[in-house]
Amino acid sequence: MSGIIDDELRETFVAVADILIPAYGAMPAASTVDVGGAPLDRILTLRDDLLETFIRGLAAMAGKEPEGAARALNESDPGALATIGLVASAAYYMNPRVMQLIGYPGQERRPIDPDAPSEYLQDGLLQPVIDRGPIYRPTPEQST
Amino acid sequence: MVSVNKGSKVAEVLIVGAGPSGLVAAKHLTQSGFDVVCLEQGERVDHGSYWGDKPEFELMIQKRWHPNPNVRDLESDYPVNTSESDVPILMYNAVGGTSIVYGAHWQRFMPSDFRVQTLDGVADDWPFTYEDLAPYYDEMEAEIGVSGLGGDPALPAGKGPPLPALPIGRMGRKAAEGMNKLGWHWWPAPNSIASRSFEGRNPCALRGTCRNGCVEGAKATFDVTHLPAALKHGLRLVAGARVREILVNDQGLATGAVYIDRNGRERRQLARAVIVCCNGVGTPRLLLNSKSSLFPDGLANSSGLVGRNLMLHPYSTVVGHFDDWLESWLGPAGQPIQSMQFYETDTSRGFVRGAKWHVLPGGGPLGGPPAPGRPFDEAWGPAFHQNRDRIFGRSFEWGIMAEDLPEEANRVVLDPELADSDGIPAAKIIYDYSENTKRLSEFHLARAKEAMEAAGATSVTVRGLMTDRSEHNTGASLRATGHLMGTCKMGNDPRTSVVNQWGRSHDVPNLFVYDGSVFVTSAGFNPTGTICAVALRSVKHLIADRRNMKVAA
Ligand SMILES: Cc1cc2nc3c(=O)[nH]c(=O)nc-3n(C[C@H](O)[C@H](O)[C@H](O)COP(=O)(O)OP(=O)(O)OC[C@H]3O[C@@H](n4cnc5c(N)ncnc54)[C@H](O)[C@@H]3O)c2cc1C
Ligand code: SF4
Numbered sequence: 001m002s003g004i005i006d007d008e009l010r011e012t013f014v015a016v017a018d019i020l021i022p023a024y025g026a027m028p029a030a031s032t033v034d035v036g037g038a039p040l041d042r043i044l045t046l047r048d049d050l051l052e053t054f055i056r057g058l059a060a061m062a063g064k065e066p067e068g069a070a071r072a073l074n075e076s077d078p079g080a081l082a083t084i085g086l087v088a089s090a091a092y093y094m095n096p097r098v099m100q101l102i103g104y105p106g107q108e109r110r111p112i113d114p115d116a117p118s119e120y121l122q123d124g125l126l127q128p129v130i131d132r133g134p135i136y137r138p139t140p141e142q143s144t
Numbered sequence: 145m146v147s148v149n150k151g152s153k154v155a156e157v158l159i160v161g162a163g164p165s166g167l168v169a170a171k172h173l174t175q176s177g178f179d180v181v182c183l184e185q186g187e188r189v190d191h192g193s194y195w196g197d198k199p200e201f202e203l204m205i206q207k208r209w210h211p212n213p214n215v216r217d218l219e220s221d222y223p224v225n226t227s228e229s230d231v232p233i234l235m236y237n238a239v240g241g242t243s244i245v246y247g248a249h250w251q252r253f254m255p256s257d258f259r260v261q262t263l264d265g266v267a268d269d270w271p272f273t274y275e276d277l278a279p280y281y282d283e284m285e286a287e288i289g290v291s292g293l294g295g296d297p298a299l300p301a302g303k304g305p306p307l308p309a310l311p312i313g314r315m316g317r318k319a320a321e322g323m324n325k326l327g328w329h330w331w332p333a334p335n336s337i338a339s340r341s342f343e344g345r346n347p348c349a350l351r352g353t354c355r356n357g358c359v360e361g362a363k364a365t366f367d368v369t370h371l372p373a374a375l376k377h378g379l380r381l382v383a384g385a386r387v388r389e390i391l392v393n394d395q396g397l398a399t400g401a402v403y404i405d406r407n408g409r410e411r412r413q414l415a416r417a418v419i420v421c422c423n424g425v426g427t428p429r430l431l432l433n434s435k436s437s438l439f440p441d442g443l444a445n446s447s448g449l450v451g452r453n454l455m456l457h458p459y460s461t462v463v464g465h466f467d468d469w470l471e472s473w474l475g476p477a478g479q480p481i482q483s484m485q486f487y488e489t490d491t492s493r494g495f496v497r498g499a500k501w502h503v504l505p506g507g508g509p510l511g512g513p514p515a516p517g518r519p520f521d522e523a524w525g526p527a528f529h530q531n532r533d534r535i536f537g538r539s540f541e542w543g544i545m546a547e548d549l550p551e552e553a554n555r556v557v558l559d560p561e562l563a564d565s566d567g568i569p570a571a572k573i574i575y576d577y578s579e580n581t582k583r584l585s586e587f588h589l590a591r592a593k594e595a596m597e598a599a600g601a602t603s604v605t606v607r608g609l610m611t612d613r614s615e616h617n618t619g620a621s622l623r624a625t626g627h628l629m630g631t632c633k634m635g636n637d638p639r640t641s642v643v644n645q646w647g648r649s650h651d652v653p654n655l656f657v658y659d660g661s662v663f664v665t666s667a668g669f670n671p672t673g674t675i676c677a678v679a680l681r682s683v684k685h686l687i688a689d690r691r692n693m694k695v696a697a
Contacts, residue, residue: 024529046200049207071520078517085514085524093509094199103469103537104509107196109349109360110474114308114339118293120320120332128324134297135329137488139255139273140262 003041009058010036015066017088026101033098035091043090053083155181158400158415160387163241164672165659165679166421167370174377176687181413182379183403185386186220186238194357202510205356211245211626214617222564229573231456232616233425234626239383240367242626245355248363249479249670250290250336252281252299257667264489264496267549270664271636271645280677288364289342292334298484307339310348314470315540316480319503322599333479336364352475352505388568389434390418396438397696398655404566416695417654424628427661428556429571444649449642451557453550453630455666458577459623460585460608461541462592464601465534472506472540486591487668495583497547499668506539542592547668548581550630577609585609627671632661647682653694658682
């Protein structure tokens with residue numbers, strides 16, 4: 001696979017992403033929703049400011065047992081682990097299956113009807129506030 | 145070599161800065177027949193480039209669309225040194241100014257805000273009252289298309305917003321139920337977001353990405369609401385024009401400005417009068433950079449107050465997590481409801497003044513950038529999923545916008561080393577929370593926690609005032625407002641203020657300031673509604689008084 005980072009770093013990323021985001025209940029592990037594929041390249045293209053720290057962290061973990069390496073990186077270079085975690089989470093939450101599982105449609109359009117009567121006026125939710133009356137201090141004197 | 149702006153005659157009025165204040169002035173001046181040039185260091189924003197309808201939007205708000213210019217670091221931004229400030233500085237530099245990324249909470253101040261000295265014995269009264277400003281609030285709300293519900297008992301009776309309120313959603317309802325249990329004030333909040341089609345704007349569709357650019361075209365940004373009318377009436381807008389200094393003649397009158405264009409060329413725009421609208425940081429920076437033999441301490445600065453009395457609305461929040469599914473990524477963001485229960489002074493609390501609260505949605509699942517160094521087992525592995533299940537879709541915040549009082553020691557100065565990409569000295573911020581602010585914030589956080597619990601929150605996360613200055617430019621757990629006020633205070637006495645009640649400099653009779661720099665106090669409300677009402681009042685006075693204005697020959 002070719003792209004912004006080489007295959008070895010990509011493999012390291014996927015292995016570490018599975019430690020950061022493992023399977024849990026109905027939720028899939030990161031590797032099973034392709035976090036190391038096209039979404040990774042897209043994220044790193046859009047956010048090339050992350051690249052240096054991202055690669056630094058992966059290089060430090062390359063070839064090591066992923067869980068131990070991720071825990072160690074969180075101590076030795078917390079910024080790098082946070083960056084790798086951000087990229088992994090972003091790729092994960094952009095996956096349609098993951099979005100569906102957590103009940104998130106994305107920032108979708110939800111058209112409103114401005115003329116529909118407001119529930120809070122109909123069911124009395126706002127009434128106690130209205131009944132208590134003004135809560136501001138008036139201007140003490142008129143302007144000169 | 146300085147070249148005079150191509151084809152430029154001497155403008156009748158030069159406006160520096162095309163944010164809300166500058167474009168309110170531009171629209172009204174051009175409509176009244178003035179020949180106006182506006183110089184803006186940023187560019188026009190292509191609303192098609194917003195990320196609000198794309199899955200990557202949360203990633204992009206952490207960099208390209210970050211509200212902190214130091215993080216965003218675009219060519220049009222200038223750096224701000226906040227190493228000696230408790231609060232980071234947020235703004236957006238483009239045609240439309242910071243309204244491009246603002247939250248569109250469109251507030252009025254309350255009557256007491258204009259009379260803090262008389263009522264609370266602190267700071268100074270404003271040179272006018274709420275009642276004086278009310279007609280301009282009305283007019284701005286109509287111009288901008290504010291959605292909201294009239295009759296809020298926290299304000300004097302009045303016309304009320306022109307468009308119906310946006311829905312308060314499940315979050316607003318939840319929060320309101322908590323407030324009702326405690327007998328506390330809340331109200332459907334005013335937003336400068338169209339709830340129905342309004343003058344070319346579409347109705348809001350609750351995407352909740354308002355601060356990342358509204359892809360629906362519902363949020364009022366001033367490049368949409370005010371610029372077209374100004375252009376139609378002849379405004380000459382020069383984007384990418386970074387003003388280095390305001391020029392003066394030997395009679396002490398402003399004669400125009402020198403700016404650097406995007407080809408790095410120094411140019412000069414001459415004018416009979418100059419209005420500075422660069423915000424509470426950019427305006428004092430420009431005036432302090434405008435030194436001359438007549439004005440060795442910077443322009444309009446005989447009081448020594450240019451840059452002083454900086455107020456920033458220290459911000460803190462209580463996030464409540466609920467069992468119920470609240471769809472808490474939905475907009476408006478914007479604000480569904482607000483509260484002024486603890487707005488007015490009650491000295492038994494150990495501080496003066498207060499804060500407006502507002503409900504803000506919890507956002508998407510990605511949230512802000514992860515805090516580096518968080519214990520591994522709290523952030524990752526099974527905890528990654530558990531945290532999301534607890535928070536996502538089930539959380540919202542009560543944001544607390546503290547009024548900070550003016551203090552001369554809180555200030556904008558020129559940084560001796562830092563400069564923008566054109567070599568113009570950058571601003572440095574020196575700002576500490578006052579004891580009053582700390583007490584105010586503590587009290588309000590405790591009450592907001594009670595409000596969340598009354599609403600049924602199963603847990604709360606309290607985020608107090610930012611204290612770690614190293615977090616300013618990382619974007620981590622950002623708690624700041626981008627409300628920049630007070631640095632060219634208005635008043636009647638030239639010894640204790642920079643401009644008069646019409647925004648006119650006491651020292652330079654054809655130099656004006658219309659942005660939030662002129663605020664005498666900050667109130668505890670988002671300021672743009674008041675910035676625009678004050679700018680409108682000032683510009684209408686200028687228009688009415690045009691024959692008497694002293695101008696550079
Ligand atoms: C994230 C965020 C959310 C906000 N939410 C709200 C909200 O919900 N409600 C609210 O009331 N307010 C909000 N604000 C504040 C609001 O955006 C500002 O109050 C408002 O934009 C101020 O308008 P202005 O015209 O005074 O300044 P700005 O909008 O900051 O515009 C100033 C303009 O001047 C230009 N400029 C500066 N220096 C120079 C120079 N030397 N040469 C040329 N051009 C220059 C800048 O590029 C900029 O475009 C928010 C701010 C931020 C950052
Ligand atoms: S909530 Fe409304 S105003 Fe905000 S981004 Fe969505 S459509 Fe635009």
